[in-house]
Structure formats: C-alpha cells, structure tokens
Amino acid sequence: MSTMSVPEKAADAMDAEGTVRRQVFEYLPVSLFGSVMGLTGLSVAWRLASHRYGPPSVIADAIGWIALAAFAALVVAYGAKAVTAPRTVVAEFNHPIAGNLFGTILISLLLIPILLVRSAPALAKGIWIAGAAGMVVFAWTIVNRWMGSRQQLAHATPAWVVPVVGLLDIPLALPALDLPAAHPVAVFALSVGLFFALPLFTLIFSRLLFEEPLPAALRPTLMILIAPFAVGFSSYVAVTGRVDGFAEALYMLTLFFLAVLVGRLRNLPFCPFRVSWWAVSFPLSASAATALRYADATGSAWADGIALALLAFASIVIAGLAVRTLAGIARGELRTLST
Template structure:
C-alpha cells in the first residue's frame, strides 16, 4: 500500500482549470456547429475529453484527501492555491452542461452537486477573507474563482438547463462580486511589489470575469445582443490587449499547467461572439467571431500539446511522498 501511495501523483486543485478550458472550447464548437455547420463531432469530442479529464482530476483530488490529508488541508488554507479548490464545483457544473443534450436528469444532478460545492466553498472562503488579517501581497486574480467564476458558471448552467430566471440571480451575484474583487486586485497590482514569476500566469484569469460574464448574460437573456453584452465584451478585449502587452513579462515563467488560467476566458470570448452572431448580430461581433474562434483554437491546441508533453515528462506532478505542504494562510 505504501508503495502505491508513493506513486500517486499529487494533483493540485488548479488542474480543474484544464476542465474549464476544454469544456469551454467544446461549448464554443457546439455553437460553431449551429452557426457555420462545422462538424458536431469536434465539439462533442472535446466535451467527452473534458469529462474524462474532470473524472481523472476529481479522482486524484479525492485520493489526495485520503492518502495525504495534510497536504490537501495545506492547499485548502494556502492564501493563493486555496481558491483553485472552488474549481472542483465549477468544473462539475460545466460537466452537467456538457451532459445536458444527452440526459437532462443526469445533467441536473451533476449540476446540482457542483452548485452545492461551489456555493459552500465560496461562503467558506469569502467568510475567511471578511475576518481580515490577510496579506495584501497574496491578492491575485485567483480571488475571482470562488464567487465570480462560481456565480457566472451557475448562471450559464441554469440557462442551459432551463432555469434562466434563477440564472439571472446568479449573474447579479457574479457581476457585483467581480466589481468588488477587481478593486482589491488593481490596488494590489498598482501599489505593491510585482508578482513573482511563478504566480504571473494567474493574471490570465483577469480575462475571465468580463468574457465569462458575457457568456452568462447571453445564457439567461433573449433577443438580439444589447449594450450590456457589448460592454462586457469590450472590457474583455481591453483585458486581452493588456495581457498581450504583458506576455513577455508573464512568460518569464515557463509554459506549464498554470497557463490554463487563460483558457476559460479565451473560450468564453470566442463563444460569446459566436452566440451574438447566432442571435442576429451583424456588426463588430460578426467581424471578430471567425478571427477569434480561429485564434483561440490555435492557442488551445498549442497549450494542449505543451501540457501533454510536460505531463509525459513528469515535470508537473510530484509523488505524494515527495510533496511539501504549502505555507498556510494566517
């Protein structure tokens, strides 16, 4: 048994971000199939791949709590890594959305389990933050994950599963959580020391609130695209340009699994533009949609290949017995 434990990979909660990127891309291909009659098999294949990755990451994540509970607790209390734990619920809700076309009841059950975990973790983590005593230097874009990402994906799932009015409540929760958290993050980025190279890839998450918010808004609304979704896309494009401008600085950290933080925001941007065109937009969204869709697919393909190579080389996952516990939050 001990030899088996020694060979188990210590999967970090941040790996759930891979699920968000792959299922996000699959969802975009589903819309592309509706809009341009592109092969449906690509979108469904990506959805299946995302579900398989989710199942594998979830299995190892649960095993970590069983065979190395100390390391798992340390991760959950870490001032930065803790927020990735919320992605376990967020990714589960997205799996429910992926399953929806095939079995509505199963999709509802999976979505509900993810929703309960997401809400519970968001309340636990945010309640901890509200008590104060946190190091301002630990404020990074991962703070968006528990409440902002959780709420917007709740809205996306609610819309997909036939509960758009409930999704509107979740959209409001995500929107105002985003505005509150962003003020804290920008103050930290503007006034404190630069982010260390190892944490800079987390800046990719900065793209997600606006673009995932746009996708959430489209999921719970009807009719032609309006000023609200255009405003969200516009802010998302500004964040994207800022990230491109900072890319040489961010890339001082070698490309690794941390760069999956970019992917959910990128796929949400492509998916939102395609949905706007599908709903009758003939303006800027129609111009940008094919360009962004193509670029996002190229980026995702490159990142998938890079991640696969790193995994095969064994450079991401240390064995449980070799892992050191991260510094816990005060």
C-alpha cells in the first residue's frame, strides 16, 4: 500500500553499552508489503481470466511466484530492520498513520495461501490461520488505540481503512482451502469489515473535503478507498456463494469510485517515482478480480469488456511499478524512493 515512514533515523545507533550498531534498511516502510498484495491480487485476477477466457494459466503462476519472491525478500529486509533498528519499527507502529499499515503484512499472509493451496495445501492452511488470527488481533488493537485517546482529523487518511476493513480479506482464500469449520470466522470478518467500512469511509471522505489536501507522498493511498467495495464484493461472494443484489451494488460502487480516483491520480505518472505508488496496486488488482467474478456470474458482454479492460489496466500499472522499483534498487536508489 502506501509509503508512510516515520522520520528517518541515523544510519548508526548507540546501544545500551555504547557500542555503535549498524542499522539495516531502517528507511524501509512496512507499507511496501502492499506490493505483495498487489502482485497476489493480480495473480488471482489472471487465474480468473484463465478460467473464463482461456489465456494460459502460466501467466497467473508466474505472477504468483513473483509475489512469493517479493514477500520473502521483504520479510528478510524488514526483519533485518526490526533486529538492527527496533526503535524505528516501534515508532513506525505507534505512528497514527503509518502504524495502520502493519496490516499489509497480515493481509499478505491471508492472500498468499491462494497461491500455495494447489502445491502445498497444508502450508497454505497454516499460513492462513496465522494471518487470520493476526488480523483479528491487529484490528482489535487498532480500534482500542482509536478509542483510547483523542484522534486528530488530519490523521484520518485512507490508511485507516487497512486495520479493520482489512478483515474482509480473511474469507477470500477459504473457498480454495476447504476449511468448512472456518465459516463462522469468515462471517465474523465480513460483518465487522463491512460494519466499520461505512463510518471509516465517511470520516476519511470528510477529512478529504474539509482539511488540507493529502501530502504528495500520501496521494496514491486514495486508491485504498476502493477496497471496501472491491474486496467487500469478493469477500461477500466467498461467504455466501452467490452474486445477488447487494454484491452487484458493491460492484457498481467499485466502478464509480475507481473512475473518480483514477481521475484524481491522473498526474501521478508525471511526478518523481516513490515506492508509495504501490498503494494503487492492490485496489486495481482487486477491482479487476471483482469485475471478472461479476462477468462470470452474469455472462454479459459489457461486463466482460469492463473486466478485460480492468485486467489490462491493472497489469500495465503493476508491471510499470515493478520495473521502476527494480531499476531503482539496481541503481541503489531504494533509500531515496522510500522517502
């Protein structure tokens, strides 16, 4: 999702004994796990397209392997940050905006089982259980934080959607995992996620209307506002097994807000690149997956056209983000791109 680092720390720090300790990847934002979410979502979308339109499944597999490689690399890099710069990690977690984005790690754990279930079903189930438990605890922690002290309206950014509305990601893998005992957990996640989506969206929308515009680094996070509708659709279909009037309403809302927000971010490609741009990846891939599920359920030509257009758009954008990020890493610009 978005890049919202706390202020950068010095590269070296003194430990309790006065020894200089080298900090590794202290600039790396936890929100970069949003890239894993975007890649995983794109793999799922291509899998759905393969079932409906017939393109080779190797495309979905390749994107899935890239997502797994990105997750492994980020776990190692952010793990090194946690070990060598623990105070920076704690400060990031306690930050009123960036702290919400620790949910991107847990959402990644909820999505990765979709990629692993065919080759390693036991591992996929274990990862999903860990991700679901962690997501529930994280949502409870953040809601308690919100209610435990007075919040500032300026901090009500789209990142606030992640901790609680992120519960909507819990049911997504269940149809493939064959865990009937987890159905009550899916219903719980769907209920809480949809319940909190309405007040949080209203609060964030009010902040966007009446407060100062978002800083440039946070503007890509506007796309997160699509998640309650796009992910809500897929989660609702996963739990109920049908596309009914309520699901169709979520799909239509997805299309409307996608059109609005893409227009709002139309100048983004002309701005200096930052890894915060990955915030657009998961909402786009989730929107494409939603459109593909809707097209499969309705069978209408116009729905197919929208689904294919969104799949192509998400694929082009995410490919561009990946190429630019890898080029920046190769040139040693990751620190600059993370600010």
